[in-house]
Amino acid sequence: MDTTISRRSFVALASGSALAAASLAQAQAHAQGGAQGGEAAKAPAPLPQGAGFYRFSLGSFRCVSLGDAEFELPTRPTWGQPGSLDEADIAAALSYDFKKADAVRAYVQPLLIDTGSARILIDTGNGPRPDGTGKPVSRLRATLAAAGYQPSDIDVVVLTHLHGDHTGGLTDTDGTELMPKARYALHKDELAFWSGPNPDLSKTPNLPEGWKQNIVAGAKKAADLITPRAMQVADNDQVVPGVRVLHMPGHTPGLIALEVSDGGSQLLVANDLMHHDTLSLRRPLMPVMFDADIELGAKTRAKFLEKAASDKALVFSYHMPFPAIGRVRAEAGAFAWVADGWRW
Numbered sequence: 001m002d003t004t005i006s007r008r009s010f011v012a013l014a015s016g017s018a019l020a021a022a023s024l025a026q027a028q029a030h031a032q033g034g035a036q037g038g039e040a041a042k043a044p045a046p047l048p049q050g051a052g053f054y055r056f057s058l059g060s061f062r063c064v065s066l067g068d069a070e071f072e073l074p075t076r077p078t079w080g081q082p083g084s085l086d087e088a089d090i091a092a093a094l095s096y097d098f099k100k101a102d103a104v105r106a107y108v109q110p111l112l113i114d115t116g117s118a119r120i121l122i123d124t125g126n127g128p129r130p131d132g133t134g135k136p137v138s139r140l141r142a143t144l145a146a147a148g149y150q151p152s153d154i155d156v157v158v159l160t161h162l163h164g165d166h167t168g169g170l171t172d173t174d175g176t177e178l179m180p181k182a183r184y185a186l187h188k189d190e191l192a193f194w195s196g197p198n199p200d201l202s203k204t205p206n207l208p209e210g211w212k213q214n215i216v217a218g219a220k221k222a223a224d225l226i227t228p229r230a231m232q233v234a235d236n237d238q239v240v241p242g243v244r245v246l247h248m249p250g251h252t253p254g255l256i257a258l259e260v261s262d263g264g265s266q267l268l269v270a271n272d273l274m275h276h277d278t279l280s281l282r283r284p285l286m287p288v289m290f291d292a293d294i295e296l297g298a299k300t301r302a303k304f305l306e307k308a309a310s311d312k313a314l315v316f317s318y319h320m321p322f323p324a325i326g327r328v329r330a331e332a333g334a335f336a337w338v339a340d341g342w343r344w
């Protein structure tokens with residue numbers, strides 16, 4: 001998904017770093033009369049959270065879920081067909097999971113995979129782009145450092161697609177490349193689609209025109225930046241040994257998931273096959289306006305969820321609640337996200 005415009009009610013929960021002070025100040029300003037009004041004014045200002053990263057292993061691979069950002073997204077028109085009964089259905093699904101109906105909380109978590117011989121970063125987070133209050137929101141640098149890595153350690157950046165909430169961290173606040181030595185792996189159709197003269201977004205009729213322009217401009221900028229060191233991949237290619245590409249078109253033409261395997265262990269990196277831990281699973285076929293082709297997006301999502309559920313696969317997914325690791329369960333004619341517990 002792309003959140004350039006819709007991100008609005010950012011709640012700062014920062015790590016113990018330079019970013020913490022800025023984010024805390026932002027949270028305080030927000031709490032003292034921000035978008036949440038009277039209710040927020042009564043609440044104490046949030047204090048910084050922990051380090052914001054979560055390590056786990058997969059065979060001999062070391063993996064780190066890197067907390068980058070969180071934001072609220074308006075439920076409508078993001079999900080459902082305007083003028084349909086979808087609105088009541090969305091509200092019912094959210095209420096069942098104890099969530100409010102008008103906006104949903106989404107999270108942003110790049111994933112680092114250290115295979116021992118290569119360090120791969122999957123998607124780059126929101127980056128220093130401003131949120132609705134004009135403040136930058138990204139903790140990637142801080143959480144990467146807290147986990148013991150520098151941007152210069154990254155050998156390959158895999159971009160699952162070129163929406164801004166996945167490419168924002170390609171550059172630093174001054175526009176310079178954050179990982180100047182890395183190669184950029186992405187699906188060949190993704191680069192071709194956004195690099196073309198007029199990326200066709202006619203199959204997502206609910207997406208407002210201004211948002212379309214914003215998404216296209218952001219993707220073109222990212223495509224220009226990465227092209228000189230782009231490594232174009234196709235379905236079933238290995239980015240590095242143990243990291244295999246799965247082409248999942250719909251959300252964008254070149255969206256990919258990844259199958260990461262080592263020593264008999266396996267992880268599916270689903271990223272934008274899911275955008276929300278309730279709606280993407282409980283209503284997988286409902287149109288999502290950020291899907292460049294809403295029909296194909298829904299079909300691909302449902303097919304992926306069905307396979308993940310029947311395989312009982314361990315799944316990492318970028319927009320799920322931190323640390324974004326869990327499994328998919330078939331439930332009540334649809335699916336549910338079953339989060340994996342924190343392990344020390």
Ligand SMILES: [Zn+2]
Binds near residue numbers: 165166
């Ligand atoms: Zn996204």
